[in-house]
Amino acid sequence: MDIVVSGVRPTGNLHLGNYFGALKSFIKMQEEHHCYFFIADYHSLTTHPNPADLHGNVKTVLVEFLACGLDPEKVTLYVQSDLPETAELYLLLNMNAYVGELERCTSFKEKIRSQPQNVNAGLLTYPTLMAADIIIHRARMVPVGKDQEQHLEMTRTFANRFNRLYNVDYFPEPVAFNFGENLIKIPGLDGGLKMSKSDNENSSIFLADSPEMIRKKVMKAVTDTGAVDPAQPRSQGVKNLFDLMGYFSNADTLEHFENSYRSGSIRYGDMKKQLAEDIILFTTPFREKMEALYADEPYLRKVAAMGAEKARASASKTVREVREIIGFKPF
Ligand code: ADP
Ligand code: TRP
Numbered sequence: 579m580d581i582v583v584s585g586v587r588p589t590g591n592l593h594l595g596n597y598f599g600a601l602k603s604f605i606k607m608q609e610e611h612h613c614y615f616f617i618a619d620y621h622s623l624t625t626h627p628n629p630a631d632l633h634g635n636v637k638t639v640l641v642e643f644l645a646c647g648l649d650p651e652k653v654t655l656y657v658q659s660d661l662p663e664t665a666e667l668y669l670l671l672n673m674n675a676y677v678g679e680l681e682r683c684t685s686f687k688e689k690i691r692s693q694p695q696n697v698n699a700g701l702l703t704y705p706t707l708m709a710a711d712i713i714i715h716r717a718r719m720v721p722v723g724k725d726q727e728q729h730l731e732m733t734r735t736f737a738n739r740f741n742r743l744y745n746v747d748y749f750p751e752p753v754a755f756n757f758g759e760n761l762i763k764i765p766g767l768d769g770g771l772k773m774s775k776s777d778n779e780n781s782s783i784f785l786a787d788s789p790e791m792i793r794k795k796v797m798k799a800v801t802d803t804g805a806v807d808p809a810q811p812r813s814q815g816v817k818n819l820f821d822l823m824g825y826f827s828n829a830d831t832l833e834h835f836e837n838s839y840r841s842g843s844i845r846y847g848d849m850k851k852q853l854a855e856d857i858i859l860f861t862t863p864f865r866e867k868m869e870a871l872y873a874d875e876p877y878l879r880k881v882a883a884m885g886a887e888k889a890r891a892s893a894s895k896t897v898r899e900v901r902e903i904i905g906f907k908p909f
Contacts, residue, residue, distance in 0.1 A: 582611045582755070583717035585618040585658065585708075588635035592642045593782035594857075595764040595773035598825070601646045602762075603721055604653075613653040614715050614889060615643070620658050620665070621707060624700045625693075640878060642785060645867035654892075656885030658711065663893035667710040668703070670900060674739050675706045684728055709733040712752050714893045719755040730754040744903045764825065765818035769800035783857060785864045792861070796854035801846045808840050819849060827856040 584604065592601065607613055617639045619632060627635070636657055648655055658664060680686060680702050689701050700707075708729050712720055713736070720730055730752065737749035766773045766781025775782045783795055800815035812820070820839075823832045831852060838844040871878065 580611050580719045581717040582613045582719045583712045584721045585616045587618045587622045588639045591784040591786045593784050598762045605647045608652045616656045616658050618658050641871040645864050650881045654888040656889040660886035661889050663897045664710050667714050668707045671706045705729050705732040709736045713749045714896050717752050718750050721755045767799040769815035789858045793854045796850050
């Protein structure tokens with residue numbers, strides 16, 4: 579039983595890629611480990627969201643996590659800003675984080691490029707806040723994608739530096755638990771390799787999309803331009819369509835369209851119609867659960883309160899011990 583921590587920034591709805599790439603693993607991990615999953619709303623302030631959007635996005639992520647099957651009885655599911663202990667540990671870690679190393683962080687350099695008008699100190703210290711999130715529960719495993727590896731490396735640096743500075747063996751070294759090995763990558767509808775809302779919103783089908791919306795998006799998916807020649811390698815768009823069928827349709831359906839592709843008689847319109855219906859079949863139970871959860875404010879309040887309480891039990895113990903190690907002692 580390891581301690582596991584992961585957070586997601588509240589940026590809107592989850593798409594099929596998020597579900598297969600992240601949520602499914604969270605759900606599996608909740609059976610095997612001691613998990614803390616949180617909604618990283620402090621982190622999202624670097625982009626200055628308006629208050630109504632911020633609250634709405636936090637609610638969306640909470641609802642969608644629950645609809646996907648995260649069980650608040652099994653995991654500690656909380657909102658980051660409900661745990662101000664994180665902010666205290668962040669302050670303490672900032673004293674031992676060097677401006678030079680923070681400036682060298684790839685994600686910071688990328689933000690300087692992409693939003694030069696808003697290079698705030700929160701962006702610079704994003705990695706110390708993320709380290710605080712993780713080590714506040716003294717976690718060993720952090721399920722994240724490849725893009726977070728450098729942040730994890732910095733978390734290890736800060737944890738080790740604290741241990742060395744105070745000559746203690748207090749914080750364990752957390753490692754990125756990469757879904758990388760058995761990587762599932764859901765392709766996009768735009769002919770791209772990956773469904774991603776940050777690259778191209780049109781590539782994505784969201785779990786919350788209505789059946790009409792799913793039909794519309796799938797029918798517009800990129801395929802071949804010319805005549806089908808089964809002897810030629812498939813275009814990326816066509817390959818994506820077959821891959822998606824592999825995830826969402828049954829084996830007979832896939833086989834049927836494979837055969838019609840090979841015989842040169844395939845009609846992509848028919849294939850897309852079928853794929854859309856199969857995706858709708860898959861997402862409908864999620865959408866129905868989401869609708870029920872959105873309407874159940876008292877339950878959401880209960881879940882968030884329960885998560886905050888469980889997270890606080892672990893975090894306040896760490897902060898108390900860290901204060902003592904540092905030399906903050908009561909008179
Ligand atoms: P996006 O690329 O849409 O902005 P995020 O970067 O917020 O998505 O990803 C959140 C989580 O979902 C990460 O753990 C990431 O690895 C996973 N994920 C995102 N897109 C895909 C995809 N197409 N296939 C599999 N996993 C994905
Ligand atoms: N930085 C992560 C992202 O952009 C989100 C995050 C914040 C996180 N704190 C974390 C992930 C702690 C894992 C652990 O996706």
